[in-house]
Amino acid sequence: MKIESVDFFYLAMPEVTLEADGSQDALLVRVLAGGHVGYGECEAAPLPSIAAFVCPHSHGACQPVSASVLGRELNDARDIAAIAADVAYNSMDVLQAAHTFSGIEMALWDILGKARGEPVWKLLGYPASYAKTPYASLLFGDDAQLTLARAREAMARGFRAVKFGWGPIGRAGAQQDAEHFVAAREAMGPDGILLVDVGQIFVDDLERAATRLPALEAARATWLEEPFHSSALEEYGALARRCNTVRLAGGEGAHNFSMARHLIDYGGIGYVQIDCGRIGGIGPAKQVADHALAKGVTYVNHTFTSHLALSASLQPFAGLREHTICEYPAAPKALAVELTANHIQRDAQGSVYAPDAPGLGITIDAAAVRRYQVDTELRVAGRTLYRSPQFD
Amino acid sequence: MKIESVDFFYLAMPEVTLEADGSQDALLVRVLAGGHVGYGECEAAPLPSIAAFVCPHSHGACQPVSASVLGRELNDARDIAAIAADVAYNSMDVLQAAHTFSGIEMALWDILGKARGEPVWKLLGYPASYAKTPYASLLFGDDAQLTLARAREAMARGFRAVKFGWGPIGRAGAQQDAEHFVAAREAMGPDGILLVDVGQIFVDDLERAATRLPALEAARATWLEEPFHSSALEEYGALARRCNTVRLAGGEGAHNFSMARHLIDYGGIGYVQIDCGRIGGIGPAKQVADHALAKGVTYVNHTFTSHLALSASLQPFAGLREHTICEYPAAPKALAVELTANHIQRDAQGSVYAPDAPGLGITIDAAAVRRYQVDTELRVAGRTLYRSPQFD
Numbered sequence: 001m002k003i004e005s006v007d008f009f010y011l012a013m014p015e016v017t018l019e020a021d022g023s024q025d026a027l028l029v030r031v032l033a034g035g036h037v038g039y040g041e042c043e044a045a046p047l048p049s050i051a052a053f054v055c056p057h058s059h060g061a062c063q064p065v066s067a068s069v070l071g072r073e074l075n076d077a078r079d080i081a082a083i084a085a086d087v088a089y090n091s092m093d094v095l096q097a098a099h100t101f102s103g104i105e106m107a108l109w110d111i112l113g114k115a116r117g118e119p120v121w122k123l124l125g126y127p128a129s130y131a132k133t134p135y136a137s138l139l140f141g142d143d144a145q146l147t148l149a150r151a152r153e154a155m156a157r158g159f160r161a162v163k164f165g166w167g168p169i170g171r172a173g174a175q176q177d178a179e180h181f182v183a184a185r186e187a188m189g190p191d192g193i194l195l196v197d198v199g200q201i202f203v204d205d206l207e208r209a210a211t212r213l214p215a216l217e218a219a220r221a222t223w224l225e226e227p228f229h230s231s232a233l234e235e236y237g238a239l240a241r242r243c244n245t246v247r248l249a250g251g252e253g254a255h256n257f258s259m260a261r262h263l264i265d266y267g268g269i270g271y272v273q274i275d276c277g278r279i280g281g282i283g284p285a286k287q288v289a290d291h292a293l294a295k296g297v298t299y300v301n302h303t304f305t306s307h308l309a310l311s312a313s314l315q316p317f318a319g320l321r322e323h324t325i326c327e328y329p330a331a332p333k334a335l336a337v338e339l340t341a342n343h344i345q346r347d348a349q350g351s352v353y354a355p356d357a358p359g360l361g362i363t364i365d366a367a368a369v370r371r372y373q374v375d376t377e378l379r380v381a382g383r384t385l386y387r388s389p390q391f392d
Numbered sequence: 393m394k395i396e397s398v399d400f401f402y403l404a405m406p407e408v409t410l411e412a413d414g415s416q417d418a419l420l421v422r423v424l425a426g427g428h429v430g431y432g433e434c435e436a437a438p439l440p441s442i443a444a445f446v447c448p449h450s451h452g453a454c455q456p457v458s459a460s461v462l463g464r465e466l467n468d469a470r471d472i473a474a475i476a477a478d479v480a481y482n483s484m485d486v487l488q489a490a491h492t493f494s495g496i497e498m499a500l501w502d503i504l505g506k507a508r509g510e511p512v513w514k515l516l517g518y519p520a521s522y523a524k525t526p527y528a529s530l531l532f533g534d535d536a537q538l539t540l541a542r543a544r545e546a547m548a549r550g551f552r553a554v555k556f557g558w559g560p561i562g563r564a565g566a567q568q569d570a571e572h573f574v575a576a577r578e579a580m581g582p583d584g585i586l587l588v589d590v591g592q593i594f595v596d597d598l599e600r601a602a603t604r605l606p607a608l609e610a611a612r613a614t615w616l617e618e619p620f621h622s623s624a625l626e627e628y629g630a631l632a633r634r635c636n637t638v639r640l641a642g643g644e645g646a647h648n649f650s651m652a653r654h655l656i657d658y659g660g661i662g663y664v665q666i667d668c669g670r671i672g673g674i675g676p677a678k679q680v681a682d683h684a685l686a687k688g689v690t691y692v693n694h695t696f697t698s699h700l701a702l703s704a705s706l707q708p709f710a711g712l713r714e715h716t717i718c719e720y721p722a723a724p725k726a727l728a729v730e731l732t733a734n735h736i737q738r739d740a741q742g743s744v745y746a747p748d749a750p751g752l753g754i755t756i757d758a759a760a761v762r763r764y765q766v767d768t769e770l771r772v773a774g775r776t777l778y779r780s781p782q783f784d
Binding site: 385 | 409411413437440449452453454486491592621624645654774
């Protein structure tokens, strides 16, 4: 098969706020090859990601992502890896390229799976796909009472695990933060899995992060996620050594395999969280899963958008029976729900599985794409390099 | 002072080829604050970098760079650091943001220096600025004879140091590569400083890179630059342990302080090469210089474009007397030469200095900006987010 076309669809809610909710817009990618249609989704910042696909080249190591993708052969997994290597090399100086390619790479796997009639996790070498325990991703409330209410609501909806993130944590003192952790544990009962995400709030301040550890351990949090900037490996490592029961989690910002590997090898994290929409797609995410397995670290997906992204993010660890925790967007915006015609539903046990269907197993809802599409145009030197394509 | 405006000027040669020559286009940044005008230059990929400044926000941690810059107070170095921290946080999920902000950050230092009547290196805390030995950055010839000719020409132009890069190295066998190293040494005589840049050609293949070490050491190369992908810390470290006389150099791809630090701490490099147009500007580059000094590593600038970028890149290590090697674009395209009205010339000893003038000490040639400007327009949802501004 030959890659015939790559189209980007910039979608957004009518209003996009500044809350820490990544489901408010989306960059859908559609790839055509050999009569098959594949879909993927880039995480975050649609406009720079589109620009990185169409921009004029600056020199040989600063080419648009399109230069390494269009017209390429796609017949097996090695072709995807070869294209990825060319993107890394030819777009070396286009920082945004990894995010742009992530959605394309997912679509290439989707096509390969559809052409073979197999789910992507089988193409990755997994003989079986195992149940995952989805956690609800929620934002901390403005006060502890609101956090308590949100945790109760999630438990009532049948979640056995909840991750609270962002909001006021780290902005006031350790005592105020502790009240939120206590409230969440209270609502979830003794058996609920409590995960805490502080969204890099401590930047590289080891001591401020460390003051939160006693309350997190008292509330029996399973992990503390992203205490620092994703590159602060020394601080990750130092904080990890000060943890007793809680473990560190991180990796969502990784835009290549090495970055995730360094968080494991140097940063001492216990859970590595990979967003296939940022790391370059499913291939490098599977590399991380392999490395995590070898190092006794648990792989977790990072997903805050649609079920297309969720399916892609489940594939790299679908076959790892013991790696059960799974991020599941619990309260996404309408766009992220309506974008796909089918969804990865929780079963009677509250578990989810990577779809047992060809490719990523997700169907796009054409009407939703048209409804949320944002008209976009990029012009350079009198030429239109990009104009929002029609979804048909 | 308040930051009143930030304007981007996308400039390009009439023809931009795929050779490894970063001087074929430029993204000039002009900032106005308190009646002063400051200039900076982002390295590479103008279109995605502009997009990262003007894009609609996707959520709170995925805001355009503009959101953290426009209207901010600029009175001292701490203000620049505070703005940089906000860009890192508010644009956490916009991968391109570091490249976009790099040019802005230079311009902020330029303004601060002009307002105080002091060169930037003084604002960075250096009491004096020391001579640097510029090396000519050249591309390896297609064959060893051409490499020899290019080295002879550089020596005839008075350079005492030459860096050869890219071209055929690593694409054929170690023997062919060795012929280039021998030719370069032959042309340069026993005292010339020979530097070799292989532009990540070995990706993460330790053994292929290691086969080049004997010839490099026989030719008395001072450093081997970028054998691997900039994130391949393990391979850097392993190769460093196999070097006898040659040392590894790297860091130009660093888009934050931590990445450069990891190449030093984990990668074992002996020379850290920082491009102020990528790492986030002059502030994080100075952090790298401080760390390098503490670790016995030599700081070197990475500069392949205009003398505006060169001045910015000299500031972070201007006051380090022992760190003398300096990258100097030896054969830039006309755009990179004409962009500035003044230039950092080599003196009678062949040395260069960071300008002893307010700010970055470089004047922009308005006619050149107009001559090379590329008409660009970005439209989203019926709004023009960017249109090439007039340079006046």
